[in-house]
Amino acid sequence: MSATLAYALGVLALVVGIALSVALHELGHMLPAKAFGVKVPEYFIGFGPRLWSFRRGGTEYGVKAIWLGGYVRLLGMLPPARPDRPDKPGSMVAEAREESLTELGPDEQHRAFYRLSVPRKLIVMAGGILTNLVLGVLLLAVALGVVGQPGYTATVATVTTCVSADVESAVECTDTDPVSPAQAAGFEPGDRLLTWAGAPLATWEDVQAAILASGTGPREVVVERDGQQLTLTVSAVEIERTVYDEAGHPVTAEDGTVVTRLRPYVGLSPTLGTVRVPAGEVAGQVALAVSKTLGAIVTIPAGLYHAVLAGVGAEERNPEGLISLVGVGRIAGEVSAAGAGTGHIPFSVRLFTMLSLLGSLNLALFAFNLVPLLPLDGGHVAGACWEGLRRTWARASGRADPGYADTARMLPVGQVVFGLLIVMAVLLIWVDLVAPL
Template sequence: MEGLIMAAQIILSLSILVGVHEMGHLLAAKWFGMRVEQFSIGFPPKIWGFKYGETEYNLSLIPLGGFVKISGMIDESMDKEQMAQPPKEYEFRSKPAWQRLIVMLGGIIVNVITGILIFVCLTYFYGDLVISKDQVNANGGIIAMDLGQELGLQTGDQIIKINGKDYEDFADVMDNEFFFGDGAYYTVLRDGEQVNISIPPDFIEKLNDKEAAGNFILPKIPVTVSEMNENTLAERLGLQEDDIFISLGGQEVVKHEDVRNIISSYKEDTIATEVRRNGEVLNLQAAVQQDTLLGIMVGYPEGFFKSVDYSFGESIGMGTEQAFSVVFLQIKAFGKMFSGELNPMKSLSGPIGIAKAYGGEWQWQRFWNLTGLLSMVLAFMNLLPIPALDGGHVMFLSYEIISGRKPSDKFLENAQKVGMVFLLALMVFIIGNDILKIFI
């Protein structure tokens, strides 16, 4: 079932993004009087379609992209018969270069607008849930798990600076932009002394590894009793709502799942717990009596997390900044791959990897966040100067505008073929790499 939910999310997301991208081309082409013969979300075979005016609109089976077929344009259709005829006034090739350039940029522009709108709306409707650096450090710092310990962090470390600079929101500690930076490091306070912890250039690969998910660091958050049932072990212990756990069954409680794990594996007849109540430390004890559950819900202390709402004006600025930060991270990632600091096999993800990011549970906030991210990534990738991508057409049209000379149709056809072979090979590599990651 989880696999179906993952697949449904990525198919819906890509269908939305491909649809708006190709619609950007279509609207620009029609604006300049070009004939659009076909509009398709997905690649053939066709599942369903209809014709409106001169354009056939299709929904096709393979949800890995889409296309618009504009009359008189050298594209993936390789319609040599049409291109051999004299140009007609409604064809792409008969229009001025600046109009053709706008048509080719139409899809990219719409993807950028879509990405910005998604992030603006997410910021406005959801705001932020912030935990401050001071809150975390006042409660004992971080919990360093395997990957954090491998980096040199220790449970109880207080991260006081990032790259030598102060910060406020603990989320900045896990910001991807920080990990992509050159010479990145934490400054931690440990046993009263400041220690610098360097971040290796390839550390982002380890964070993205499937085995490392959730295995880096966590803030120490007080584990509190939020709800309690009657006639349970919790009641016999004398627990009360808002009690903060210090230990349970002789083991320190540092995160929420510790309570469940300790109780589920406990074998003794009596159990003791140490809690903090109104600033006072209490030691409580009770008989287990074959109880399998403690009988409480655990939560967070009131005010530990701060909910921040933003006005629509603030959301526009923050959402736009968040959208373009995705592009800047892509540029940094490509730079590190070309320099050899990152392994492309570990850093690149295709449809399977993206589907896993959506997860096996449908959460709309996460769905739209990833869809916004993908919209910006698609805009960036399509702008790359590779023949068969929009960026390839933009490159040749820019040359034509600057030089005043149009590349020959034969040259454009051959460039299109080379680009298509390259993209097919890249697609095979990425999908094969996705499959390989499942087994290693």
């Protein structure tokens, strides 16, 4: 497969994954709404021209041409104007109310969304938000606990043939260089290391720790080769090796020289792959991802500011900063292309990347829709909560029912928020084009 085709398939896989995520998000709104009797005339994936649709149960289901989202249309989202606070004729609020209620016949007024009880409104509007949370958690849990994180495995990639004067520089062997312990023991590329001196091995870190603990004496190593287990005997040799810190950087002395230390050396290198996170640690890592996503919402203005600075070349792009769907698509395409043909990225790593991207996007949708402003779902949730508080306070104080929360009054704010979202999206797309991650 060519790199170009693999790139396109990576982007397509991401687009399909996003479309399915949006479809399930809208389904999270539609199913409880229909169960509570709300009239739902449309459920579509995408926007623009209609490509395909069918009608069932009073709802038209279908797909539109531009897969940049989707929608479910619930009638009666906005209540009618109160008699004591009429709308200005021809105003945006008045027209929005009319559009919200116009398709409800005289005998269908009870099917308007605004007539639902507060708990039911919360269930309908939170349904989509929680769907994204569940999807994000499941995708990340599968990526971490089933596929595994990218890392170096206990499978041998190469066997060094000799112990040269500088093993870390990968120089060619000479006739005077001694044979490496791995070569002498009979290791071969593709061997999966199972145990080293009796210690079980799962990751390359386990292999390194076992070599360090074994010293230079002869040690038995059990490997799996072509489906069979073999026992090899290897004796490491001590050589000067560079000391690295926790971040993977060489440690230097006060005079600037690189610090070295005598350490056992065998002559094996690992294979890049994925290492599963232990079951007991998956929940903690997923919870950390959720909390970081929630925390990132409040830093959006600062993140956008720094992204723009990166776009004009004033600073480096933050790899953990804001990114548009164009940037996410680029990552998906590049990872997919890197595994094409004789590419160096194995399928498991590409699968982990795709699942992680989709999981992170779902968590971002979950967190973003919690913002209590229209047109986001959180705006409707906030409206229902306000209605519940007003009615509860009225009952407790013996006052008359104050009626429905008039969310239509917040539409001008919603228009501003929508405009800001468009500006943010355009800016991030520009940054991803001129200063890609």
